Amino acid sequence: MDFGPYLMLASLEGAVTAAVLALTAVGLSLVFGVMRVVNVAHGEFFMLGAVLAWWMTSLIGGHPALGFAVALIVVPVLVGLLAAAADVTILKRIAYDPERTIVATIGILYILQQVTLMTYGPDARPVEPPFNTRLALPWVEFSDGRPQLYWPWGLSTTSYKLGVIAAASVVLIGVWIVMARTRIGLVMRATQMDRDMALAFGIPVEKVYGLVFGLGAGLAAMAAVLIVPIQQAHYLMGGDPLLLSFIVVIIGGLGSLPGTVVAAILIGLSDGIISVFFSPTLAKILATLLVALVLVFRPQGLFGVRRA
């Protein structure tokens, strides 16, 4: 294969990574933005989404699309409810103190991981994609000075991967509409801007926090359900999404949703491309280096606003 088609293939892989990463990171960013706490257990909610998706699809059986469709809707809700319960029982008790929340969510991380190991076990298990047609992709070639389409051998993707990108985009647009256009979004943004004034104007801040924490975890779980037909469910799979989400949230600007999405696309695409041409480790090294540079030269993030 020539360089061009190869790059296109790598970009497509990167776009899938970016789509899933954007969902996961937006969840983390929402929690950080509105509640001003760092959720170290975010990756475990992702892992839980994948494991529950496996469990639900194997429980339902029948056509793979049926179980998958149910999982895609039910699993994020379940994980969201679990997270909201953790918020009410644990984080609320420690009054969302930033340091203690980090410690508490580390605790939640280990509990979720170990409970999964004890029940689901150490195996990686696949989920069958709901649809999976191989799509050959065309490339342009110049012969006799005229552009000509041809289908290079090996240049292909699957309908499911395109489906992941589409689904993630739809959900992200949904999140944006909720935040920008609805009353509940208005309430969340007001809480983010000034917690005390939100309270003084009748906003039940604790309920908003529970909702945001659940929503953030639900988004991670949904990202995991989408990726599990490509990646398999495993009890240790939460580490990478957590690290990458942190990177994305810092680069995008803490608490800025558009910044988070742009940074996810940037990191996801470059991760895909560098992984294909060089190695996945180099991709992670470069992403981490980028974070360090951002922290040094633009601490508010590429899209963040500097706050007094």
Place this chain on the structure above:
Amino acid sequence: MLELSEINVAYGRAQILRDLSLTVNAGEILCLLGRNGAGKTTTMKAIMGLLPLMSGRITLDGQTISELPAHKVAGTGIGYIPQGRRLFADLTVAQNLEIGLMVRNSGGAVRDGVLDLFPRLRERLHQRAETLSGGEQQMLATARALCLEPRVLLLDEPTEGLQPSMIEAIRQVIVVMRDRGVAILLVEQRIDAILSVADRVAFIENGRNLETLPADALRADHAILERHLGV
């Protein structure tokens, strides 16, 4: 109407308010005066439930509001105009008002009534609060509180940094509200700016009551001011 009985309030270990008592009646402007750091803002935060009481209680028309969770206080009809405005900076004028309207599910009529008091805001409904001028921001902070159809208004230094014409506009709104029977607790540094509208004046020092007197007495005898404020 609004009654604070011997409240004690602290930030962590530092106690700020000590056995502080105040009463504000319907259709009355009570002006709270005290030096910087006397605890005026702290008093307002305590009324809004933003700071827990160590002891004492706060009632509104007999209902003990100091036992309510903070987010339920506004719903009893208390509109808060905090020091430094504290608008929701990234939200538009309309959205800031919407937050005020949501407190008691007030409708479009209330919104129109409030905007009639502040015509300049009506021209700027879709402007972000952050980008308003200082005077406009103060108008918006006031309008936001009026949107919940308050029985009580708490105003913390509403004229801070405003030019005379703007101070006059704010003062007129305060008087309109008093004439509608709203109980008004007003904190102000510029005594001359508000003495003319105050009904009673309460002096506090180090979080304790000094004396509370009719504004007429102050207007008659400026020496009282000097004694309590050292101005």
